[in-house]
Amino acid sequence: MQPFKTICSRAIPLVVENIDTDQIIPARFLKATTREGFGENLFRDWRFNREGSPNPEFVLNQDRYHGQILVAGKNFGCGSSREHAAWALYDFGIRVVVSSFFADIFKNNALNNGLLPVQVSQDLLDQLLEYLQHHPEAEITVDLSSQQISLPAASLQSHFEINAHKKTCLLQGFDDIDYLLSQKEVIAAFEENRSFA
Amino acid sequence: MAGQTLFDKVWDAHVVSQVEGGPSVLYIDKHFIHEVTSPQAFDGLRKRGIGLFRPQFTVATADHNVPTIDQHLPIKDKLSAFQVQKLTENCKEFGVELYGLGHKYQGIVHVIGPELGLTQPGMTIVCGDSHTSTHGAFGAVAFGIGTSEVEQVLATQCVMQYKPQCLKIEIDGPLGPGVVSKDIILYVASKISTSGATGHFIEYAGSTIRGLSMEARMTICNMSIEMGARGGMIAPDAITFKYIKGRLYAPQGDEWDQQLKYWETLYTDEDAHFDTVYKFDAADIAPMITYGTNPGMGIKIDDKVPLDHDSTSHQKALGYMGLQAGEQLLGKKVNHVFIGSCTNSRIEDLRLVASVVKGRKKAPNVQAMVIPGSKQVEVQAREEGLDLILEEAGFQLRQPGCSACLGMNEDKIPAGEYCVSTSNRNFEGRQGPGARTILASPLTAAATALTGEITDIRTIM
Ligand code: SF4
Numbered sequence: 001m002q003p004f005k006t007i008c009s010r011a012i013p014l015v016v017e018n019i020d021t022d023q024i025i026p027a028r029f030l031k032a033t034t035r036e037g038f039g040e041n042l043f044r045d046w047r048f049n050r051e052g053s054p055n056p057e058f059v060l061n062q063d064r065y066h067g068q069i070l071v072a073g074k075n076f077g078c079g080s081s082r083e084h085a086a087w088a089l090y091d092f093g094i095r096v097v098v099s100s101f102f103a104d105i106f107k108n109n110a111l112n113n114g115l116l117p118v119q120v121s122q123d124l125l126d127q128l129l130e131y132l133q134h135h136p137e138a139e140i141t142v143d144l145s146s147q148q149i150s151l152p153a154a155s156l157q158s159h160f161e162i163n164a165h166k167k168t169c170l171l172q173g174f175d176d177i178d179y180l181l182s183q184k185e186v187i188a189a190f191e192e193n194r195s196f197a
Numbered sequence: 198m199a200g201q202t203l204f205d206k207v208w209d210a211h212v213v214s215q216v217e218g219g220p221s222v223l224y225i226d227k228h229f230i231h232e233v234t235s236p237q238a239f240d241g242l243r244k245r246g247i248g249l250f251r252p253q254f255t256v257a258t259a260d261h262n263v264p265t266i267d268q269h270l271p272i273k274d275k276l277s278a279f280q281v282q283k284l285t286e287n288c289k290e291f292g293v294e295l296y297g298l299g300h301k302y303q304g305i306v307h308v309i310g311p312e313l314g315l316t317q318p319g320m321t322i323v324c325g326d327s328h329t330s331t332h333g334a335f336g337a338v339a340f341g342i343g344t345s346e347v348e349q350v351l352a353t354q355c356v357m358q359y360k361p362q363c364l365k366i367e368i369d370g371p372l373g374p375g376v377v378s379k380d381i382i383l384y385v386a387s388k389i390s391t392s393g394a395t396g397h398f399i400e401y402a403g404s405t406i407r408g409l410s411m412e413a414r415m416t417i418c419n420m421s422i423e424m425g426a427r428g429g430m431i432a433p434d435a436i437t438f439k440y441i442k443g444r445l446y447a448p449q450g451d452e453w454d455q456q457l458k459y460w461e462t463l464y465t466d467e468d469a470h471f472d473t474v475y476k477f478d479a480a481d482i483a484p485m486i487t488y489g490t491n492p493g494m495g496i497k498i499d500d501k502v503p504l505d506h507d508s509t510s511h512q513k514a515l516g517y518m519g520l521q522a523g524e525q526l527l528g529k530k531v532n533h534v535f536i537g538s539c540t541n542s543r544i545e546d547l548r549l550v551a552s553v554v555k556g557r558k559k560a561p562n563v564q565a566m567v568i569p570g571s572k573q574v575e576v577q578a579r580e581e582g583l584d585l586i587l588e589e590a591g592f593q594l595r596q597p598g599c600s601a602c603l604g605m606n607e608d609k610i611p612a613g614e615y616c617v618s619t620s621n622r623n624f625e626g627r628q629g630p631g632a633r634t635i636l637a638s639p640l641t642a643a644a645t646a647l648t649g650e651i652t653d654i655r656t657i658m
Contacts, residue, residue: 017510018391018491022624027603031262031276033236033283045626050612073510075392078425078491079624080603081327082234083343104361104395104427105327109343163359165219175345176220177241180353183214183222184250187355190213190224 001114003173007095008141010067012059013132019072020079021106025088027080038084039091064136068095071128071140075099076117077106086113096142098149100125111166112175118142118149118160127156144171200466202363203432204398207338207463211321213355220357226320228255228350229306230293232262232284233605234325238348239287249291251354256315257288257295260305262605265568265595268298277606291351304571304597307331307539311415312573314444318433318460323350328539328621330421333430334414335437336463338398340428361427362472364394365465367403370479375654377549378413379541379619379638381405382420383485383495389475391493395425397473400465405479406431411440412545419540420621423492432464484654486526487623487636489514494623498641498653501525517625518633519613526635526651530562531615534646535628536592536639537568538602538620544574544581546619546639551583553643553654554590560649565592566608568600592646604629617645 029041046058054061070089076099077085086109089097095115100122102110110117120128131154132138138153144167150157169175180187201209213222230238235257242248249255262277272278281298288295296302302309307328310316316332322339323329325347332339346356366385399421406414414431421429438457441447448456483497494514496503504522505511515522536542536550547569559565567587569575575597578584587594601608602620604627610616612631619642620627623634635651644652 015509016513017508020491020622020624022603022622022627026626026630027261027605030233030605031274031280033280034240035237045630050630075395075425078391079327079422079622081325081341081343083237083325083345086343101392101395103392103425105341105343109345112343112345163219165216176357177245177345177349177352179216180222180349180355180357181245181247183355184353187213187222187224187250187353194210 001173001175004114004116004144004170006141006143007068008139009069010137011069011071011132011140012065012067013129014059014070014072015129017073018075018078021077021082021085022079024077024085025082030082030084035087036091038088039093042088042092068093069098069140069142070094070096071098071125071132073099074101074122074125076102078103081105083109083113086110086115090115098125098128111170114170114173116142116144116170120149120158120160124156124158127154131156200469202465202469202471203336203400203430203463204338204363205469207319207321207336208360210319211338216357220359222355223321223358224355225323225350226254227310227315227322229310229322229324229329230255230257230347231306231326232259232280234344235347236280236283236287237344238351239291241348242291242351245352247352249293249351252292254354255293255351257284257293258303258306258309259284259297260597261599261603263298263598264606265598265600265608268596274607301572304573305539305542305599307419308543308570308574311335311411312444312571314441314447317441317456318437318463323356327422328419330426330428331415331419331539333418333421333428334411335441336430336433336460338428338430341422361396361398364397364399364426364473365471365475366399366401367474367476368401368405368479369403370405372405372479373483375484375640375658376482377638377640378409378416380482380485382417383487383492383636384482385477386420386424386493387485387495388477389424391423391491392425394421397426399426399429401429401431402465407434410545411436412543415543416540420492423621433460484638484641486641486651488518488520488526490517490623490625492621492623492636495636498651499525499527527653529615529651530649531617531635531645531651532562532564533610533614533616534563534565534642535601535616535618535620536566536642537570537600539570540621541619541639542568542570542574544577547574547578547583549639550643551586553640554592554647555586557590557647559591559646562649563646565646566601567592567594569594569597571597601628603627604632610634617642617651
């Protein structure tokens with residue numbers, strides 16, 4: 001995993017609530033056996049019309065919107081546990097997703113892949129979405145070490161929460177498997193001493 | 198000291214250690230894998246040059262991406278064939294038990310675990326699939342994980358997890374005519390929404406739940422994730438123990454007695470604390486149906502599609518479904534009926550469907566697919582003669598797999614068409630690009646297939 005650096009980028013406003021992982025990456029694209037290349041089919045059925053042409057109405061197809069930050073409606077990432085959703089966003093170049101609420105499994109998957117979910121208040125989310133739609137050139141800064149998100153052009157700023165352990169992992173590019181592998185003896189001792197079953 | 202919830206008891210017994218200010222290292226008793234979310238995890242092991250820490254606790258099957266006809270022939274779709282082959286190779290290389298295509302125990306991962314007696318009370322169970330919550334029906338802490346976490350379990354038999362909060366859903370009273378467990382859970386989802394249980398583990402309790410069979414309890418726990426919960430569980434009782442006893446991997450002899458003693462301690466103490474409690478009266482539950490594009494968008498079958506004045510998401514959903522606020526779904530023409538998925542593909546579900554369609558014929562406009570949850574369900578259905586009943590009614594009984602639940606194989610619903618489905622998700626494009634999914638119980642699905650339009654089972658019983 002790459003260490004997470006401060007991100008300063010334009011952002012893509014996606015004004016839809018309850019975006020499920022089937023929308024982020026539809027099941028028919030889950031046949032690959034590696035982690036790469038899923039970005040091509042990110043939001044496939046919203047991005048492309050049925051016959052394959054790009055849908056000009058969809059934000060990712062509009063030149064004025066681009067960047068490493070996706071700002072989306074509440075309850076982002078619900079549904080399937082497919083980690084392919086996090087891989088697709090990352091592969092597409094997204095490093096931060098901002099929403100007012102994230103589904104649990106998606107949040108874990110994102111964090112395990114160096115993609116930062118930033119949870120903000122519904123109020124701030126509404127303001128960000130509103131401003132970005134009219135000012136696509138505005139940049140958002142996400143500073144993980146100080147846990148701050150800001151949109152200076154609109155004088156918006158806020159603190160965001162992240163678990164201390166996850167924060168350290170992201171900043172250092174260290175993952176949970178590395179940690180667990182270092183604990184094998186403790187795990188074996190636990191197995192020995194199980195008082196039940 | 199305050200009492201403990203069922204969830205606390207099982208979770209706490211599996212905490213190996215606690216990272217300061219961080220997650221718990223949680224020990225996993227049973228790990229299920231399938232072809233779609235495991236290949237990248239095995240690659241990870243290869244890259245690190247390690248094997249499985251406890252290979253005997255992982256079991257594999259091929260389900261998500263398999264054809265449901267002619268399973269004895271090579272898989273036609275190249276990518277699917279490769280993915281299934283990859284699973285076979287990985288299981289061989291890493292020493293994992295595989296119930297692959299054609300095996301007598303093959304089937305949807307959440308159907309075969311319970312049916313083989315692999316799923317037991319008090320266990321921690323994970324799988325790279327969100328509907329792992331199904332196994333909670335046995336009083337297990339069971340939840341879906343991502344592929345990086347699959348790799349964690351393969352490598353160390355543990356996952357790093359934050360302990361969720363506890364939510365209780367209590368349902369009391371007898372169920373009305375035509376109302377089955379799928380209606381209960383669609384009703385609950387419609388009340389607490391698709392994100393209402395996020396951050397929580399649910400315990401289902403109350404006399405209605407206690408009265409349900411294991412199959413029906415699995416349907417309930419299965420859809421916990423559709424309200425955002427990590428999982429859902431039901432305290433094990435005599436019904437649970439009876440279901441498990443004698444199954445292939447169930448404990449036997451002295452071991453059974455010992456386990457049973459432990460299992461009988463698995464209930465929520467009277468003074469235990471829940472972070473949230475919801476209570477429902479079974480009398481308020483009617484046959485349910487969804488009208489939108491998430492499972493929380495459900496109504497009683499004879500209600501009208503609700504208005505939601507200012508939500509663009511609501512309008513987007515209705516636009517996708519081709520429905521109007523204020524409209525009734527009853528009587529709407531439907532060309533596709535799908536009976537299957539880890540929610541409703543067990544033998545009891547097939548029996549329910551057969552009981553409705555026996556001696557009748559499906560409407561000519563309808564294509565009705567019945568996909569058994571496992572090879573064992575398929576065999577049993579044939580032994581009971583359900584195959585004949587279904588075929589005489591014009592339903593197609595196919596071979597086990599996830600099928601049109603997620604449309605990864607060729608079983609897809611055409612764009613713009615409605616499908617009354619016993620699966621668990623009505624997301625846009627879930628059953629194929631542009632497909633319009635209407636979630637319902639096996640009874641409602643069967644009734645709809647007979648008339649060719651959305652039908653209230655109570656009117657044809
Ligand atoms: S049947 Fe559907 S929900 Fe169940 S495991 Fe398969 S794809 Fe997932």
